[in-house]
Amino acid sequence: MSWRQSSQGASRWLVNGALIGATALTLAPLAWMLSVSFMTRGEAAAFPPPLVPTRPTLANYVELFTVLGVGRHLVNSLLLAGAVTALSLLFNLAAGYAFAKLRFAGRDALFRGLLGALVIPLQVAMMPLFLMMKSLGLVNTYWGVIVPSLASVFGVFLVRQYARSIPDELIEAARIDGAGEWRIFFSIVLPLLRPIIATLAILTFLTCWNDFMWPLIVLSGDAQQTMPVALASLSREHVQDNELMMAGAVVTVLPVLLLFLALQRHYLQGLMLGGVKG
């Protein structure tokens, strides 16, 4: 009896100890990033590496925003992620709802085709897409990033899965009452889809904010560059300026990390619902 109890106590220590250890290892790089970003220039280039700044300073952040003009890239990222999120929500919601609830010829075959497209890596399309954007004059404009992201197979799929749970009777009853299809969509369906709207909005915003390869290709001009692309090129020039680059990393990561912390319930739910892709 007492052996069982003490063995359970030991397992409890083991499980929680392992969790604390794993969490510490996971968060340590982020905590260190924050700490080093407040150090004075050159302070971090010492051995042993300092863990906390001796005289905390905001100088790195000031230099980022004044000398290096990072504010512009931050605004670019915010604008792009915001626009893509708002517009693609509209496109994906309408299509996802129609695939789930409205009958039309060829619906199921079309949907299967869309799902099939999910296996193709995005990079396959990149070379022709770049040529298309170039001939449309959209290279080095915000539209070069926005237009291809206006709808996504994954978004349509996620909305459809959720919209299937809306009872047909509800929509049918509204039709009998004489409501038009648009009215049904805006005043009955959308309110019911609210949870998935939240989920998809966060997923889209984060994906767009963190996206690297396509913005790197289509926005080569400095003025339009997003925060991650700007940080990548800064970090190639300022290899030795650890403190400055850590501040840059904080500025890049903090918006999405805060967004995730504020809305994590919706995010994690969506992940389990979709079961695929981020």
Next chain:
Amino acid sequence: MKVERVAWTFVAPALAVIGLFFVLPVIAALLLSLTDFDLYALADTSNLRFTGLRNYIDTLHTPLFWEALANTLYFVGVGVPLSMLVSLGTALLLDSKLARFKGFFRTALFAPVVTTVVAVAVIWRYLFNTQYGLVNYALTSLGFGAIDWLGDANWSMPTIILFAVWKNFGYNMIILLAGLQAIPGELYEAARIDGASAWQRLRHVTLPMLAPTLLLVAIITVAGYFQLFAEPYVMTRGGPLRSTTSVLYYMYEEGFRWWNLGRASAIAFLLFALILAVTAGLLRFARGSRAA
């Protein structure tokens, strides 16, 4: 009839975007890969010629492609199992009845997933700095020698693998956790009554019940890890000695540095074919082991 028309207006915008900016470019990429589209064709399309399978044959005869492929397979072959092991381990810990503050641990362990690859790669570049990095400080304090993590061709890929595991394990952890929570508690109870130890319960109850989820996670992870790009771009620029040049990095250089867009498209299709083949192999393996 009216519903049908409305339905089409609902799906048309999304389908138009996906068709025009994804499906069409994919088809165009297939055609592009059969041409010698390069810098001259970019300036004037009259320089464009149809070359058949030339790009594919040339690519397969380029040593650098095989190097990039070997590096990518190294990254996938070591990174995916390691990543899944960490995901499974943390998911099991979070699922344990003995664990406290589950919500906090879950969120904290997931945090790296939402961070920006470029930004956290900058952090890791510094963490693994040969002279001033925390990792080497820890190693030397423990009596080991310092390692030139990103400067030594033997260590660069392991460093990037560690980075990728740290960045990505939380994602699969959440999906596996959902799978674990769906296993009925009676199964564990029955196994316990039969006198099964914790290890036996894990082997004969948890893992078989989790197999479909594990397969799904494996497929997503393999497909994702084959698309390695931003990590070497920021941390090593494909070096040292090309040891971290991935297939996608090679495609990017061919396509957007040297503007050989035909060649780059062929590389993209070769990568796509490889991902399909490995995925099909995984599915077949899963089906085989279930039948056995």
